[in-house]
Amino acid sequence: MKALPTTAGGDAGTVTIYDVAARAGVGIATVSRAMNGSAPVADDTRARVLAAVDELGFRPSHAGTSLAARTHAANGIVFPDLSGPYYAEVLLGYEEAASRLGRSVLVLATHGRPDADAAVRDLAGRVDGLVLLGRTVTDETIAGLGDLPVVVVARPVLAGVDSIRTDNLTAARALGEHLAGHGLRRVVLLGSPDESPDVAERWRGVRDGLVAHGVEPTVTPCLFDEESGTRVAAGLLAVRERPDALVCANDEIALGAIVAAEEIGLRVGRDVAITGWDDVMAARHARPALTTVRQPMRTLGALAAEVLDERITKERTTPRHESLATALVVRDSCGLHP
Amino acid sequence: MKALPTTAGGDAGTVTIYDVAARAGVGIATVSRAMNGSAPVADDTRARVLAAVDELGFRPSHAGTSLAARTHAANGIVFPDLSGPYYAEVLLGYEEAASRLGRSVLVLATHGRPDADAAVRDLAGRVDGLVLLGRTVTDETIAGLGDLPVVVVARPVLAGVDSIRTDNLTAARALGEHLAGHGLRRVVLLGSPDESPDVAERWRGVRDGLVAHGVEPTVTPCLFDEESGTRVAAGLLAVRERPDALVCANDEIALGAIVAAEEIGLRVGRDVAITGWDDVMAARHARPALTTVRQPMRTLGALAAEVLDERITKERTTPRHESLATALVVRDSCGLHP
DNA sequence: ATGAAAGCGCTAACAA
DNA sequence: TTGTTAGCGCTTTCAT
Numbered sequence: 001m002k003a004l005p006t007t008a009g010g011d012a013g014t015v016t017i018y019d020v021a022a023r024a025g026v027g028i029a030t031v032s033r034a035m036n037g038s039a040p041v042a043d044d045t046r047a048r049v050l051a052a053v054d055e056l057g058f059r060p061s062h063a064g065t066s067l068a069a070r071t072h073a074a075n076g077i078v079f080p081d082l083s084g085p086y087y088a089e090v091l092l093g094y095e096e097a098a099s100r101l102g103r104s105v106l107v108l109a110t111h112g113r114p115d116a117d118a119a120v121r122d123l124a125g126r127v128d129g130l131v132l133l134g135r136t137v138t139d140e141t142i143a144g145l146g147d148l149p150v151v152v153v154a155r156p157v158l159a160g161v162d163s164i165r166t167d168n169l170t171a172a173r174a175l176g177e178h179l180a181g182h183g184l185r186r187v188v189l190l191g192s193p194d195e196s197p198d199v200a201e202r203w204r205g206v207r208d209g210l211v212a213h214g215v216e217p218t219v220t221p222c223l224f225d226e227e228s229g230t231r232v233a234a235g236l237l238a239v240r241e242r243p244d245a246l247v248c249a250n251d252e253i254a255l256g257a258i259v260a261a262e263e264i265g266l267r268v269g270r271d272v273a274i275t276g277w278d279d280v281m282a283a284r285h286a287r288p289a290l291t292t293v294r295q296p297m298r299t300l301g302a303l304a305a306e307v308l309d310e311r312i313t314k315e316r317t318t319p320r321h322e323s324l325a326t327a328l329v330v331r332d333s334c335g336l337h338p
Numbered sequence: 339m340k341a342l343p344t345t346a347g348g349d350a351g352t353v354t355i356y357d358v359a360a361r362a363g364v365g366i367a368t369v370s371r372a373m374n375g376s377a378p379v380a381d382d383t384r385a386r387v388l389a390a391v392d393e394l395g396f397r398p399s400h401a402g403t404s405l406a407a408r409t410h411a412a413n414g415i416v417f418p419d420l421s422g423p424y425y426a427e428v429l430l431g432y433e434e435a436a437s438r439l440g441r442s443v444l445v446l447a448t449h450g451r452p453d454a455d456a457a458v459r460d461l462a463g464r465v466d467g468l469v470l471l472g473r474t475v476t477d478e479t480i481a482g483l484g485d486l487p488v489v490v491v492a493r494p495v496l497a498g499v500d501s502i503r504t505d506n507l508t509a510a511r512a513l514g515e516h517l518a519g520h521g522l523r524r525v526v527l528l529g530s531p532d533e534s535p536d537v538a539e540r541w542r543g544v545r546d547g548l549v550a551h552g553v554e555p556t557v558t559p560c561l562f563d564e565e566s567g568t569r570v571a572a573g574l575l576a577v578r579e580r581p582d583a584l585v586c587a588n589d590e591i592a593l594g595a596i597v598a599a600e601e602i603g604l605r606v607g608r609d610v611a612i613t614g615w616d617d618v619m620a621a622r623h624a625r626p627a628l629t630t631v632r633q634p635m636r637t638l639g640a641l642a643a644e645v646l647d648e649r650i651t652k653e654r655t656t657p658r659h660e661s662l663a664t665a666l667v668v669r670d671s672c673g674l675h676p
Numbered sequence: 677a678t679g680a681a682a683g684c685g686c687t688a689a690c691a692a
Numbered sequence: 693t694t695g696t697t698a699g700c701g702c703t704t705t706c707a708t
Binding site for chain 1: 395397398399400401402404405410412420421422423425426427429430433434437442443444445446447449457459460461462463464482564590593596618619620623624625
């Protein structure tokens with residue numbers, strides 16, 4: 001389609017720095033300098049160069065630049081999965097911050113694939129830094145990344161690697177105590193703690209809060225989606241001595257559990273308490289509205305981008321570890337509040 | 339951290355194809371051939387090369403490869419915004435398909451920035467193809483992308499450019515007729531049609547369906563988020579001759595409108611009908627559950643990746659235009675259904 | 677089947 | 693201030 005003029009003998013269609021240099025009557029180094037401001041250039045020379053750039057529609061090849069400058073001006077973010085509001089929000093915060101810092105963003109979702117480590121290593125080859133969420137790759141793979149700046153999010157701290165997490169413990173404990181305060185006794189924690197270090201920590205906290213009031217919860221494994229929530233909760237609630245509280249690992253499980261409870265005629269918040277985690281949009285629109293824990297998801301993503309950038313620019317060389325506050329959001333699904 | 343052995347005199351830390359070649363006792367061309375299978379290599383030679391690759395932990399530099407091979411093995415996707423479930427789902431479908439096709443994914447959100455066009459042009463320099471959602475950039479910018487494969491989603495067809503859209507018209511008309519069937523007369527369409535060609539088409543369809551039953555709707559501009567939905571709906575519902583139906587451009591506006599209605603004591607589905615568009619998770623968990631139109635968001639993303647890939651691989655050279663079916667999902671927010 | 681060598685488009689020393 | 697030139701790490705002819 002585009003048939004821009006090419007001064008040098010290149011194939012029409014690809015304008016290189018040589019074309020610009022020829023057109024402006026200067027050397028290629030001057031073009032580079034004029035465009036990047038990496039060294040002083042006479043005003044009128046610069047003007048001529050920029051005019052040529054404009055006329056030819058020149059845009060530097062990224063491959064050439066990154067090969068020569070040994071930098072990619074891009075960083076990656078790796079998710080275990082991309083579904084659900086949680087990851088979407090984190091990505092949103094990340095992209096915003098990264099692009100503000102002048103870096104492109106590469107996304108990768110591992111979907112629990114067996115070749116996830118290879119995919120991440122490949123991604124590592126095209127970025128200046130990497131953010132890794134949760135259990136996406138093995139510790140060995142991270143170590144194998146060499147000196148590539150890495151920030152892990154919601155994953156146990158690794159020697160020398162920056163990390164960002166949310167403080168699950170405090171809110172979890174508060175949730176446990178709140179539930180005990182409602183007089184709930186048969187509490188089931190819904191969600192597999194070994195799938196995610198985050199969840200393990202939450203269950204620890206909730207249990208702490210509960211035990212302080214003499215209640216010992218049990219754990220039932222469950223995948224982190226709505227459908228699983230409905231299915232597992234249905235099984236749990238069907239028995240005679242059914243639980244009077246379902247504490248779910250995320251809002252989607254909880255929302256699914258609400259469906260299961262209502263299907264068998266239970267009134268959520270009266271006959272059974274159900275709580276979630278994350279405070280996604282659906283949590284506040286559900287009726288009864290979902291008691292949950294708010295995580296600063298967007299901030300999490302943005303902070304990851306910033307922490308990573310500090311490493312890439314070598315503005316900082318020692319590890320940084322951040323923990324973001326969470327907040328218990330009490331609504332109606334855990335019991336009546338006058 | 340990593341201190342892998344380097345045979346050639348390069349800086350420790352970066353293993354190049356020369357190191358591998360030296361170690362295996364072959365030329366660099368043979369290493370390239372052995373790794374890519376681009377030409378026959380003797381079995382024992384290949385074995386030696388691969389062993390060296392393994393021992394040295396060699397991983398080809400992307401910049402080098404893409405400069406020499408004139409390809410990026412990556413493609414980009416540009417969103418007007420990344421917030422909300424709609425875009426998250428589209429991205430999910432896209433990433434999945436793209437990575438299945440062996441391509442990395444670069445995301446960019448324009449957030450209505452004035453320099454969006456420049457950002458997109460920059461992105462264009464590092465990918466083999468681009469998916470553009472909605473009104474992210476001007477037609478001129480797209481044309482200026484030259485022969486870079488481009489797929490536009492939810493945007494009017496452009497000469498020679500592949501496009502994917504959802505069929506707004508059919509479901510919109512059905513929605514209009516359904517609403518008229520409820521006996522609703524004062525219908526307001528909430529959402530700015532000039533912001534999005536998609537919305538314009540929806541309003542056209544809804545109006546068609548309504549007018550067939552003698553109802554003429556009015557349009558009230560509104561941004562596409564929940565907070566705006568609440569604010570604008572509150573204003574609309576406060577007047578004496580208030581509307582008896584609020585048809586919203588997306589679910590988030592609708593959910594916000596429900597909040598506004600309930601705040602002034604109106605019963606949604608009885609005193610006022612409210613409908614959305616997209617069928618996000620919150621739509622089915624809201625009470626009353628939201629009547630809306632389901633869009634195949636994930637499929638939209640996946641299809642975009644596939645259509646783009648056909649162009650990149652030159653498997654197809656003529657434009658392709660797809661329209662995906664949508665479905666009216668009737669729940670309780672538009673009126674009582676026995 | 678293999679090696680030597682010529683680029684790919686750019687940045688950055690080094691000269692002038 | 694500017695031009696020349698040597699790479700950056702790879703793919704791909706062209707010889708052999």
